[in-house]
Amino acid sequence: MPAAVAVSLFAAGCQVASADPVAVGLDRDFTLGGGQEASVDGLRVRFADVLEDSRCPARVACFWSGQARLTVVVQAEGDPPTTVAFNTNPAPGQGVSSGRAGEYTLTMRSLEPYPQTPEDATPFEDYRLTLSVAKG
Numbered sequence: 509m510p511a512a513v514a515v516s517l518f519a520a521g522c523q524v525a526s527a528d529p530v531a532v533g534l535d536r537d538f539t540l541g542g543g544q545e546a547s548v549d550g551l552r553v554r555f556a557d558v559l560e561d562s563r564c565p566a567r568v569a570c571f572w573s574g575q576a577r578l579t580v581v582v583q584a585e586g587d588p589p590t591t592v593a594f595n596t597n598p599a600p601g602q603g604v605s606s607g608r609a610g611e612y613t614l615t616m617r618s619l620e621p622y623p624q625t626p627e628d629a630t631p632f633e634d635y636r637l638t639l640s641v642a643k644g
Contacts, residue, residue: 537617537640542632548641551612555637556581565623573598576619582609613642
């Protein structure tokens, strides 16, 4: 591959990675892939990380349902970023489906894909997190 083509492909990849976030309205569900960002009411919301995904695969009988732990980074213009953590653990008092960042409440609706077998290892960028953001 000629160097000019390689540089062009690299530059094109950088442009995609630095694309502006998609604009989304308040109180509306929206979906982010791993690492993707949205702008909600001037607030930047980025699906930052899946810290753990030990959810029991659908095709397996487990003694524990498992959990997925993930983080979203939220930043209003001129403010430092805030990390909001979510947890899908269904045990009483263990799950966290909403969190606050300043005057905003973020609510996790779902995390996909759900593992089907123990061998399923989902790359971060293939996750889909559905959220909503409310003000107040």
